[in-house]
Amino acid sequence: MPDTPADFKAFRAMSAHLGQDPLRVQGPGGNTSIKQGGVLWIKASGTELAEAETREIFVAVDRAAALAEAQGLAGDGSCKATVIDKALTLRPSIETTFHAALDWAVVAHTHSVATLTHAITHEGRTAAKDKLAGLPAAFVPYAKPGLPLTQAIMARTTPATQVFVLENHGLIICAANVDATTTLMEEVEARLALPARPVVPDLPDTAPPEGFVWAAESWIARDPRAAALARAGSYYPDHVVFLGPALPLGDHDGQPPAILIEGTGIALRGRATASQRAMLRCLSDVLARLPADWTLEPIGAEAETALLDWDAEKYRQALAARS
Template sequence: MITPTTFPAFRALSARLGQDRLRVQGPGGNTSLKEGDVMWVKASGTELADAQTADIFVAVDRAAALAEAREQAGDGSCRATILDPTLSLRPSIETTFHAALDWPVVVHTHSVATLTHAISTEGLRIAQEKLAGLPCAFVPYAKPGLPLTRNILRCIGRRTQVIVLANHGLVICGPNIAATADLMEEVETRLAMQPKDTEWPMHAHPPPDGFSWAQESWIATDPVACARAIAGSYYPDHVVFLGPALPRADHAGKPPAFVVEGRGIALRLNATASQKAMLRCLSDVLSRLPIGWNAKAIGPDAEAELLNWDAEKYRQALAARS
């Protein structure tokens, strides 16, 4: 039940996660809190980091959102379920799975520790071993929104509280805020991996015009990391904010960053905060991914689905304003 102290505590947890780059990057991730017929969920394109300083949550009709999750009504966007129709905010594109998970508190992050395991077949197998004994489910990759909700509902049981999403992230469910936060810390501790040294001396060559050398430039000088960075995209938000993989050159003034192999990563001078956050996330993941694990990209078809999706164009537009 939501008490006078519950919502501030919920906002505090959301903000703490949003301000930790190893849990959430930019406008990624989302949280929800249920009470009776109402579910509060993060609005699309907003940042969890702002949870205590801005109105980033929208109240939706829980039953109506659940009907959309079960594909009994609506279009899966849950825009029609907002209780205050005067709001300009949209519910998170992942509102349906929040509604479908029958727990008062649901927290979804793009945890670096989880992503390091979840983009690799070997990593997912080892994650199962590390999380043994927890009420855990592993869900294959699907496009965010209804396709992901369908996959989650196929894989979970009534008691599932930990959900590892292949090539996407982590979902934690709990009966209250404290228990949810504690379970998340347990999962993060079990999955934690130490990063390799990513020190990169500033290259003697000047960056291309209109660009600076990114602090993540170590990737370009590490043969294994560089091959992985240009081979494909490993999770949705990379595609949404950086585009497919990392290109080897600028083209039509479009990519916010590209790899100059052996030298560095050229970052466009007007790159947005969200683009910088996703480049940092890629660095954080690749610096932890063991050489013996094969990194599995989501593939061109999945990338195209994300790039041509109205819901993600909306998030891109909001992020470009920041």
């Protein structure tokens, strides 16, 4: 195995800090990487950044080989073949290709609530461009995670670009070292911060459907606008992966992790995973910060189907279900 970078301890601490903040990362979402020479250390698919200091969640890959996959010159874009230690069973993140392609030592990708709230609306993206003026930022249209997203990012980057706002997806910050990455991320978060309006957290006083419990996010079902948005579509990939398309109004085939009962509450299946619970909280955090005059834009049925039928996401779901 290759030696880890000199600042690997600081890198792990930064990663854990991001993963432990639900306003930055939810469950197994997000990923971070650090480069040293020809080696790229990247979070493994399905692991959680929150555990970066307590578990071995990073996989060493051959950066040149990963870059070749990013450029479509080799492999299938999964970067599974680029793992240096062939005995490892963990896979590198499905987004390893853009980490390899971005020519910065440290890359941090989060599903920041502040960024998401801007990135899922036309008005928000326009506002974000104004708020981030003066920073080396690029705005990337929605693309399926993995190689399509990498290609969309590379089409809009320059050697100076360090901030990427990903439409209906999240945020990427790049810098020369851990401290610079953290400083730039805090600057972006401060500029994009939106106040959360007060919500009533009371749980319904009626019994939930059999096999369910009332979720702390039940306020969504009692707020007409929030309820309409929650059932209208999915706004970012991890919602689709862990909760399914939108929030259904009823149970079907015993599958939906959560159902929205309008005017009453959100019923969460008793066996819901930690990842599913985290994504329900994310939806609540986003909707609580959404300005009244911003119009949400779902990713659409075609994009949802592409995520649900993807083996890479089925693998991540399976790992998350064990936690």
